[in-house]
Amino acid sequence: MxxxxxxxxxxxxxxxxxxxxxxxxxxxxxxxxxxxxCEGCIPYIKLMFASNEYEFDIEDPRLSAYE
Ligand code: FES
Incomplete structure (x- = not known):
């Protein structure tokens, strides 16, 4: 899958x-x-703390704030 x-x-x-x-x-x-x-997850983890969501699109537009 x-x-x-x-x-x-x-x-x-x-x-x-x-x-x-x-x-x-x-x-x-x-x-x-x-x-x-690899550090690839860092922006996602920061976004997770900011948004209280647990899964994200690879290209979530909000990530740019955390890169
Ligand atoms: S450090 Fe590689 S995915 Fe988190």
């Missing part, structure tokens, strides 16, 4: 829903190392 939605940090295998339990991007990163490998 082809799923083009982004809903996790692939490198540490944590879903955005799992990361949302932390207070902030920085706290989530400290606890799980999310965003420290």
């Amino acid at each position: 082809c799923d083009s939605k982004v809903n996790r940090c692939e490198c540490v295998n944590k879903t955005f829903e799992q990361l949302k339990v932390y207070e902030s991007f920085e706290a989530a990163q400290l606890a799980t190392q999310c965003g420290t490998e």
